[in-house]
Amino acid sequence: MPSVSEQPPVGVGPWEGPWPAGNHWDPELLAGGDRRNVVDRYRYWRLEAVVADLDRTRHPVHVAVENWGHDFNIGSVVRTANAVNAAAVHIVGKRRWNRRGAMVTDRYLHEVHHPDVADLVAWAGERGLPLVAIDNVPGSRPIERARLPRECVLLFGQEGPGLTPQALAAAADVLHITQFGSTRSINAGAAAAIALHTWVVQHADLG
Template sequence: MDNPTESAEEVGVGPWPGGPENWPDDPKYDRQLLAEGDRRNVLDQYRYWTLEAIVADLDEHRRGFHIAIENVDHDFNIGSIVRTANAMGASSVHIVGRRRWNRRGAMVTDRYMHVTHHESPEQFGQWCKEVGVPVIGIDNVPGSVPLEGETLPPRAMLVFGSEASGLSEQMQALCENICFITQHGSTRSMNVGHAAAIAMWAWNQAEDSRRA
């Protein structure tokens, strides 16, 4: 049998066809990528673009929600949440607590996001107050309401707690509302990365309905 790695389709595109004499002269194109090919995990419309050009274009189309993650125990899910935030068009990402976090799961998508660190929930809450964005917690704590029954606001900060302990009491106190995702199995909670993906999808569904 042939080695499967040899027959696997290569990701991305190779060097720009025709050589340097056919390269586009637009400054948004990266000369090294034009020469060597672009194997990054980006949409086809961004092939060969510089990182800075992609970020600038994303900034013109980012959606009205932000995400925050409490980093209390180096949760490995943070990278996955950041990657989903990129895919869903989040305006910004906020890490609350420990500054260091495992970026492996983000698959370098954090480079295309605006990531801000806050030492504490109080510092984070002050930022949200100054910007004027309501904080919506996602957790199944006493007093929380079903996500599917809520209309998420056009501007929102969706905040997620750690996998082990959920939202801290300090973070819960900052929330205008806390929503839980209805489940039908035996486990008390789902993976926080999955919950974050569902919540971001729900916000986008609500926003698309408003724009329709």
């Protein structure tokens, strides 16, 4: 296995040949190369241009995460939300969260902070967006048999305790991911990936 120093660099080097015309190109990236974690179509694009282009096709599903204990899994949730091109990510509770796991993908998302569950409920209510809680609790339904709303907020709890009673009470529906092993719950980041992929299978245009 090659060492870190022997592995090929990520991304692309400086642009070869005459520079392309257009305001979406970033002169610094064209000159120095683009090593960001972006798909090829956005190589050498300015950050603002990438966000603007993503805004044209964002899916109407929002992702909300309760952040009472500075959960490091939030970064993974955010990265998955970026991959799905979710409308926005909502952080409920503490504003600060561990961004390392997001791999800089949070820069391409819209992030909304809510000091508590009541604020998220009010925000979603004003826009007619139902809250769909994802948690393995008594009374929840299997997500595999549920039809997710096309426009909604998928709400996730922090690792360990899961969603608070206030969040569960505010949800229009509570779904769980069916498990067959001995563990009571799965990683919050993995749960978000499964739930968002379920939304994609049901609603995204795969053409």
